[in-house]
Amino acid sequence: MNQGIEVAGLYVHDQDEALAFYVEKLGFRVHTDVGNGDYRWLTVQHPEQPSFQLGLFRPGPPVLDAATAQAVRAIVAKGAMPPLVLRVDDCRAAYERMRGLGVEFTQEPVERYGTVDAGFRDPSGNGWKLIQARG
Template sequence: MTGDVNVVGLYVRDQDEALDFYVGKLGFQLHTDVRNGDYRWLTVQASGQAAFQLGLFRPGPPVHDADTARTLQQMVAKGAMPPLVLAVDDCRAACEELKARGVEFTQEPMERYGAVDAGFRDPSGNGWKMIEARGR
Protein backbone atom coordinates (compact mmCIF):
# COMPACT_ATOMS: atom_id res chain seq x y z
CA MET A 1 0.00 0.00 0.00
CA THR A 2 1.19 3.48 -0.81
CA GLY A 3 -0.46 6.61 0.49
CA ASP A 4 0.14 10.22 1.34
CA VAL A 5 1.02 11.40 4.82
CA ASN A 6 -1.89 13.65 5.77
CA VAL A 7 -1.44 14.52 9.46
CA VAL A 8 1.60 14.38 11.71
CA GLY A 9 0.80 14.75 15.39
CA LEU A 10 2.66 16.92 17.84
CA TYR A 11 2.09 16.71 21.60
CA VAL A 12 1.35 20.04 23.27
CA ARG A 13 0.56 20.91 26.88
CA ASP A 14 -2.21 23.39 26.03
CA GLN A 15 -4.03 23.37 22.71
CA ASP A 16 -5.18 27.00 22.88
CA GLU A 17 -1.63 28.15 23.64
CA ALA A 18 -0.30 25.99 20.78
CA LEU A 19 -2.93 27.33 18.38
CA ASP A 20 -1.99 30.90 19.25
CA PHE A 21 1.71 30.13 18.68
CA TYR A 22 1.35 28.25 15.40
CA VAL A 23 -1.24 30.61 13.87
CA GLY A 24 -0.39 33.91 15.56
CA LYS A 25 3.40 33.67 15.55
CA LEU A 26 4.42 31.17 12.88
CA GLY A 27 1.68 32.12 10.42
CA PHE A 28 0.13 28.67 10.01
CA GLN A 29 -3.58 28.46 9.22
CA LEU A 30 -6.24 26.68 11.27
CA HIS A 31 -7.49 23.60 9.41
CA THR A 32 -9.69 21.62 11.82
CA ASP A 33 -10.90 22.26 15.36
CA VAL A 34 -13.53 19.76 16.54
CA ARG A 35 -14.36 18.24 19.90
CA ASN A 36 -15.72 14.89 20.99
CA GLY A 37 -16.34 15.19 24.69
CA ASP A 38 -13.01 16.07 26.30
CA TYR A 39 -11.03 15.08 23.18
CA ARG A 40 -10.12 17.84 20.74
CA TRP A 41 -8.89 17.24 17.18
CA LEU A 42 -6.91 20.37 16.32
CA THR A 43 -4.84 20.72 13.15
CA VAL A 44 -3.03 23.57 11.41
CA GLN A 45 -1.34 23.92 8.04
CA ALA A 46 1.65 25.81 6.78
CA SER A 47 0.76 28.23 4.01
CA GLY A 48 0.76 26.52 0.62
CA GLN A 49 0.58 22.95 1.97
CA ALA A 50 -3.03 22.01 1.37
CA ALA A 51 -2.56 18.25 1.77
CA PHE A 52 -0.44 18.22 4.94
CA GLN A 53 -1.62 19.06 8.45
CA LEU A 54 0.17 19.36 11.78
CA GLY A 55 -1.95 17.95 14.61
CA LEU A 56 -1.72 19.77 17.96
CA PHE A 57 -2.74 17.07 20.41
CA ARG A 58 -2.75 16.76 24.21
CA PRO A 59 -1.54 13.45 25.55
CA GLY A 60 -4.33 11.79 27.48
CA PRO A 61 -7.60 9.88 27.15
CA PRO A 62 -8.90 8.32 25.03
CA VAL A 63 -5.48 7.51 23.53
CA HIS A 64 -3.27 7.48 26.68
CA ASP A 65 -3.74 6.66 30.34
CA ALA A 66 -2.82 9.31 32.94
CA ASP A 67 0.71 7.94 33.61
CA THR A 68 1.59 7.78 29.91
CA ALA A 69 0.18 11.28 29.35
CA ARG A 70 2.37 12.70 32.17
CA THR A 71 5.46 10.95 30.79
CA LEU A 72 4.83 12.31 27.29
CA GLN A 73 4.26 15.84 28.60
CA GLN A 74 7.53 15.68 30.56
CA MET A 75 9.44 14.40 27.52
CA VAL A 76 8.13 17.23 25.33
CA ALA A 77 8.94 19.86 27.98
CA LYS A 78 12.53 18.56 28.19
CA GLY A 79 12.98 18.73 24.43
CA ALA A 80 13.25 14.94 24.15
CA MET A 81 11.05 14.64 21.08
CA PRO A 82 12.65 14.76 17.60
CA PRO A 83 12.80 18.26 16.12
CA LEU A 84 10.56 19.31 13.28
CA VAL A 85 12.00 21.09 10.27
CA LEU A 86 10.62 24.23 8.67
CA ALA A 87 12.05 25.06 5.21
CA VAL A 88 12.29 28.79 4.44
CA ASP A 89 13.66 30.87 1.58
CA ASP A 90 15.85 33.11 3.78
CA CYS A 91 16.66 31.81 7.26
CA ARG A 92 18.08 35.06 8.61
CA ALA A 93 15.12 37.14 7.41
CA ALA A 94 12.61 34.57 8.68
CA CYS A 95 14.38 34.55 12.05
CA GLU A 96 14.07 38.32 12.38
CA GLU A 97 10.41 38.22 11.36
CA LEU A 98 9.59 35.50 13.89
CA LYS A 99 11.53 37.26 16.65
CA ALA A 100 9.42 40.37 15.99
CA ARG A 101 6.34 38.17 16.57
CA GLY A 102 7.72 36.93 19.89
CA VAL A 103 9.33 33.62 18.94
CA GLU A 104 12.37 32.89 21.12
CA PHE A 105 15.25 31.19 19.35
CA THR A 106 17.51 28.59 20.94
CA GLN A 107 20.04 28.87 18.11
CA GLU A 108 20.72 31.94 16.02
CA PRO A 109 21.06 31.46 12.24
CA MET A 110 24.36 29.93 11.30
CA GLU A 111 25.86 28.52 8.14
CA ARG A 112 26.79 24.86 8.18
CA TYR A 113 26.49 21.86 5.91
CA GLY A 114 26.06 24.25 2.97
CA ALA A 115 22.88 25.87 4.32
CA VAL A 116 21.80 28.36 6.99
CA ASP A 117 19.76 27.05 9.91
CA ALA A 118 18.36 28.26 13.24
CA GLY A 119 16.47 26.66 16.12
CA PHE A 120 13.47 27.53 18.28
CA ARG A 121 10.91 25.82 20.53
CA ASP A 122 7.16 26.08 20.76
CA PRO A 123 5.53 26.89 24.14
CA SER A 124 5.32 23.16 24.99
CA GLY A 125 9.03 22.59 24.38
CA ASN A 126 8.87 20.99 20.92
CA GLY A 127 12.06 21.77 19.04
CA TRP A 128 12.12 23.20 15.54
CA LYS A 129 14.96 23.63 13.05
CA MET A 130 14.41 26.33 10.49
CA ILE A 131 16.55 25.62 7.44
CA GLU A 132 17.15 27.73 4.39
CA ALA A 133 16.11 25.50 1.53
CA ARG A 134 18.70 25.18 -1.20
CA GLY A 135 17.54 26.23 -4.64
CA ARG A 136 14.16 27.50 -3.48
Protein backbone atom coordinates (compact mmCIF):
# COMPACT_ATOMS: atom_id res chain seq x y z
CA MET A 1 0.00 0.00 0.00
CA ASN A 2 1.39 3.40 -1.01
CA GLN A 3 1.03 6.22 1.49
CA GLY A 4 2.45 9.68 1.74
CA ILE A 5 1.69 13.31 2.38
CA GLU A 6 -0.06 14.89 -0.57
CA VAL A 7 -1.09 18.31 0.80
CA ALA A 8 0.29 20.44 3.63
CA GLY A 9 -1.57 23.64 4.36
CA LEU A 10 -0.69 27.18 5.33
CA TYR A 11 -3.08 29.75 6.68
CA VAL A 12 -3.05 32.97 4.66
CA HIS A 13 -5.06 36.14 5.16
CA ASP A 14 -5.72 36.76 1.44
CA GLN A 15 -5.74 33.84 -0.97
CA ASP A 16 -5.34 35.97 -4.10
CA GLU A 17 -2.33 37.78 -2.62
CA ALA A 18 -0.82 34.47 -1.49
CA LEU A 19 -1.42 32.91 -4.90
CA ALA A 20 0.37 35.79 -6.64
CA PHE A 21 3.30 35.53 -4.20
CA TYR A 22 3.77 31.77 -4.53
CA VAL A 23 3.36 31.72 -8.31
CA GLU A 24 5.04 34.97 -9.38
CA LYS A 25 7.81 35.20 -6.78
CA LEU A 26 8.56 31.62 -5.76
CA GLY A 27 7.82 29.92 -9.09
CA PHE A 28 5.11 27.54 -7.91
CA ARG A 29 2.18 26.70 -10.17
CA VAL A 30 -1.51 26.35 -9.45
CA HIS A 31 -2.69 22.80 -8.88
CA THR A 32 -6.29 23.26 -7.67
CA ASP A 33 -8.45 26.35 -7.30
CA VAL A 34 -12.10 25.59 -6.59
CA GLY A 35 -14.73 27.31 -4.51
CA ASN A 36 -17.69 26.05 -2.54
CA GLY A 37 -19.67 29.00 -1.26
CA ASP A 38 -17.37 31.03 1.00
CA TYR A 39 -14.76 28.25 1.13
CA ARG A 40 -11.96 28.05 -1.47
CA TRP A 41 -9.66 25.05 -1.87
CA LEU A 42 -6.45 26.51 -3.31
CA THR A 43 -3.25 24.52 -3.73
CA VAL A 44 0.04 25.18 -5.50
CA GLN A 45 2.96 22.94 -6.42
CA HIS A 46 6.66 23.41 -6.81
CA PRO A 47 7.47 22.46 -10.42
CA GLU A 48 10.06 19.90 -9.27
CA GLN A 49 7.71 18.20 -6.77
CA PRO A 50 4.53 17.34 -8.69
CA SER A 51 3.27 14.84 -6.10
CA PHE A 52 3.16 17.41 -3.27
CA GLN A 53 0.75 20.33 -2.92
CA LEU A 54 0.94 23.36 -0.63
CA GLY A 55 -2.53 24.48 0.43
CA LEU A 56 -3.16 28.21 0.80
CA PHE A 57 -6.16 28.33 3.11
CA ARG A 58 -8.01 31.13 4.92
CA PRO A 59 -8.68 30.40 8.57
CA GLY A 60 -12.41 30.29 9.17
CA PRO A 61 -15.54 28.23 8.55
CA PRO A 62 -16.07 25.40 7.91
CA VAL A 63 -12.84 24.39 9.68
CA LEU A 64 -12.55 27.07 12.40
CA ASP A 65 -15.08 29.21 14.24
CA ALA A 66 -14.74 33.02 13.93
CA ALA A 67 -12.90 33.56 17.26
CA THR A 68 -10.36 30.80 16.59
CA ALA A 69 -9.86 32.04 13.02
CA GLN A 70 -9.06 35.54 14.32
CA ALA A 71 -6.55 34.12 16.82
CA VAL A 72 -4.88 32.05 14.09
CA ARG A 73 -4.62 35.08 11.77
CA ALA A 74 -2.91 37.06 14.56
CA ILE A 75 -0.42 34.26 15.29
CA VAL A 76 0.48 33.82 11.61
CA ALA A 77 0.88 37.59 11.08
CA LYS A 78 3.42 37.72 13.92
CA GLY A 79 5.54 35.05 12.25
CA ALA A 80 5.01 32.69 15.18
CA MET A 81 4.48 29.55 13.09
CA PRO A 82 7.46 27.22 12.47
CA PRO A 83 9.27 28.05 9.21
CA LEU A 84 8.94 25.99 6.08
CA VAL A 85 12.05 25.11 4.10
CA LEU A 86 12.64 25.76 0.42
CA ARG A 87 15.75 23.96 -0.83
CA VAL A 88 17.74 25.66 -3.61
CA ASP A 89 20.96 24.95 -5.49
CA ASP A 90 22.47 28.39 -4.77
CA CYS A 91 21.10 30.32 -1.80
CA ARG A 92 22.81 33.60 -2.61
CA ALA A 93 21.62 33.59 -6.23
CA ALA A 94 18.07 32.67 -5.17
CA TYR A 95 18.17 35.42 -2.53
CA GLU A 96 19.18 38.04 -5.11
CA ARG A 97 16.59 36.86 -7.65
CA MET A 98 13.77 36.76 -5.09
CA ARG A 99 14.77 40.09 -3.53
CA GLY A 100 14.64 41.58 -7.02
CA LEU A 101 11.06 40.33 -7.27
CA GLY A 102 10.14 42.10 -4.04
CA VAL A 103 10.37 39.25 -1.53
CA GLU A 104 11.09 40.73 1.90
CA PHE A 105 13.84 38.83 3.68
CA THR A 106 14.18 38.58 7.45
CA GLN A 107 17.72 37.21 7.21
CA GLU A 108 20.38 37.61 4.53
CA PRO A 109 22.30 34.49 3.40
CA VAL A 110 24.54 33.12 6.16
CA GLU A 111 27.02 30.23 6.07
CA ARG A 112 26.49 27.75 8.89
CA TYR A 113 26.17 24.04 9.52
CA GLY A 114 27.98 23.31 6.25
CA THR A 115 25.49 25.13 4.04
CA VAL A 116 24.03 28.58 3.35
CA ASP A 117 20.58 29.74 4.45
CA ALA A 118 18.40 32.87 4.41
CA GLY A 119 14.98 33.70 5.85
CA PHE A 120 11.87 35.35 4.41
CA ARG A 121 8.13 35.58 5.02
CA ASP A 122 5.14 35.40 2.74
CA PRO A 123 2.61 38.27 2.71
CA SER A 124 0.62 36.62 5.55
CA GLY A 125 3.67 36.29 7.81
CA ASN A 126 4.46 32.59 7.29
CA GLY A 127 8.18 32.10 7.79
CA TRP A 128 10.42 30.36 5.29
CA LYS A 129 14.06 29.26 5.29
CA LEU A 130 15.85 29.24 1.97
CA ILE A 131 18.50 26.52 2.35
CA GLN A 132 21.22 25.64 -0.14
CA ALA A 133 21.40 21.94 -0.92
CA ARG A 134 24.62 20.34 0.30
CA GLY A 135 27.04 19.47 -2.47
